Amino acid sequence: MDIYSLFILEDSGVCFYHKTFSDQIKNLNVDLITPFFAAILSFATKVVDRRLEVLEMGDIRFVFRNEKGYIFVIMAASKMNLLFLNTRLEKIKNIFFMFYDQIFDKKSHKFIKNQKFDNLIEMLIYGKDELQKVEKSGMYQKIVDYFRELISKREIVGAALLTTKGALIYSSVSRVLLQRIMKELEIRFMTGTFDVPELFYTQANGKKVSERIITYKNFISLLLVVQFPSNFQLGMVDYTTETIVEKLKGFL
Helix, strand or coil, X not given: CCEEEEEEEECCCCEEEEEECCCCCCCCCHXXXXXXXXXXXXXXXXXXXXXXXXXXXXXXXXXXXXXXXXXXXXXXXXXCCHHHHHHHHHHXXXXXXXXXXXXXXXXXXXXXXXXXXXXXXXXXXXXXXXXXXHXXXXXXXXXXXXXXXXXXXXXXXXXXXXXXXXXXXXXXXXXXXXXHHHHHHHHHHHHCCCCCCEEXXXXXXXXXXXXXXXXXXXXXXXXXXXEECCCCCHHHHHHHHHHHHHXXXXXX
């Protein structure tokens, strides 16, 4: 898991809620790091006159939200997709204020343990909310079986299916290619180019990659990525991709 921790703290830097999702960051001193968040956000607002939303430190990326006297922070690997992290943080913020009266003791000014809140936080961090939309539609297992069949027949090398918000639904491509896809989604988000429906390119090893944005009526938008053998011509890549798109639409 490349999302390491979630922090919810007051503007003063006092940590209200903290949850860790990875063993890669050990011996984290919460009382030391959260005042730093408050200080750096205050500095950005008062001195630079801008709200800090992302901070890169080596291989670590911090993503911030500041609202109603609380600071929400996700700590993740720098390679994590910014679009995905932003959508996670936005949803966590909304869940927090929805549960506020149930998780905040006004007398002691402390967090009240709430299992439902914890479960929702974990679901959002892992992107399970996006995956559930696909699972509830009844298409998830059909997607997995279909891609496995194509791979076994050597019609494709691998495939990936993601929501346009960066949540991974299925992948049988290499980690390197998947990271490239995630980075591209981030760039699309930052430049507002989600309207580019198709993309084809050849990798250094000669394998062909086809990308297609699929938008379903009354459903989520998906990014389909298909990797083909190096001996496939562009015409075959285009034809096979279109066949896969129509097949996926038929699963709904």
